[in-house]
Amino acid sequence: MSNSHAATIDDPVDDAAAAPAIELADVTQNFALDGLDFTALERISLSIARGEFVSLVGPSGCGKSTLLRIIAGLLAPSGGTVSIGGQDPATARAAREFGFVFQDPVLLPWRTALENVELPALVAKQGSKADRRAHARELLELVGLGDFAAAPPAALSGGMQRRVGIARALALDPSILLLDEPFGALDEITRQKMNSELLRIWSERRTTALLVTHNVGEAVYLSDRVFVMAARPGRIVAEVAIDLPRPRTLDLLEQERFFAHTKELTRLLLHDAEETAP
Numbered sequence: 001m002s003n004s005h006a007a008t009i010d011d012p013v014d015d016a017a018a019a020p021a022i023e024l025a026d027v028t029q030n031f032a033l034d035g036l037d038f039t040a041l042e043r044i045s046l047s048i049a050r051g052e053f054v055s056l057v058g059p060s061g062c063g064k065s066t067l068l069r070i071i072a073g074l075l076a077p078s079g080g081t082v083s084i085g086g087q088d089p090a091t092a093r094a095a096r097e098f099g100f101v102f103q104d105p106v107l108l109p110w111r112t113a114l115e116n117v118e119l120p121a122l123v124a125k126q127g128s129k130a131d132r133r134a135h136a137r138e139l140l141e142l143v144g145l146g147d148f149a150a151a152p153p154a155a156l157s158g159g160m161q162r163r164v165g166i167a168r169a170l171a172l173d174p175s176i177l178l179l180d181e182p183f184g185a186l187d188e189i190t191r192q193k194m195n196s197e198l199l200r201i202w203s204e205r206r207t208t209a210l211l212v213t214h215n216v217g218e219a220v221y222l223s224d225r226v227f228v229m230a231a232r233p234g235r236i237v238a239e240v241a242i243d244l245p246r247p248r249t250l251d252l253l254e255q256e257r258f259f260a261h262t263k264e265l266t267r268l269l270l271h272d273a274e275e276t277a278p
């Protein structure tokens, strides 16, 4: 039986389309501190499929942020290979494959919410002024801030500023969202609301998401898979698949299966903490 459209093994276009969103093989990172070399990350290997939501949890200093920086092409690893949809990280970064959301959204105080969201496209000289504005408006609507386009950051609550940060991260239509403790500084209720919003936005935009968090419940609620890291040296010690149905709603937080997963992850983290205690 023949099919003229079937992919062949050698087809580079189909190979690139089939490549995982993020793939790391034996990634190692050494840093020098006070003249001494130390291993911050040791042989990290992982593969994240397109459209997957994956979290990294682990103790402070285990290298989570360093790993994000390597994936984003901001830091060249000491060893190993990184592939972003079949490209090297620097090429992927230049192609604007990444959107970043950090704990502090760092909005420009003299620009309105809309102008902050518009900024990446302005800097990248993308589209006409009218197109940029329309896209920024659409993104503000997406994060539920359509009525706050003209507000300066100082007039927005912490949660609203994070929403602007998410809208800005999506401004150049990235295929991968890298989130480093984005809601760490928020109170618990606002954080839960923001997580629900994040899930909605992620499913609407169909991006790949990689989240760094200290919060085990947050990792379970959001993720398809969670990687547990340990410190000294930073490494992956467990991978947990979260078998909770989607779409996920806040009532999930009271269900037995949710508790079972958070318990398992907490146990893995504590077990590791005991093993690496000084």
Ligand SMILES: Nc1ncnc2c1ncn2[C@@H]1O[C@H](COP(=O)(O)OP(=O)(O)OP(=O)(O)O)[C@@H](O)[C@H]1O
Pocket: 031, 032, 033, 040, 058, 059, 060, 061, 062, 063, 064, 065, 066, 067
């Ligand atoms: N540029 C650098 N030079 C030297 N050491 C570094 C550098 N960047 C990170 N480190 C060290 O690498 C280790 C991992 O740091 P990293 O910030 O990635 O950890 P983390 O897991 O994100 O921590 P936290 O959860 O506290 O944010 C730490 O010991 C840190 O001091």
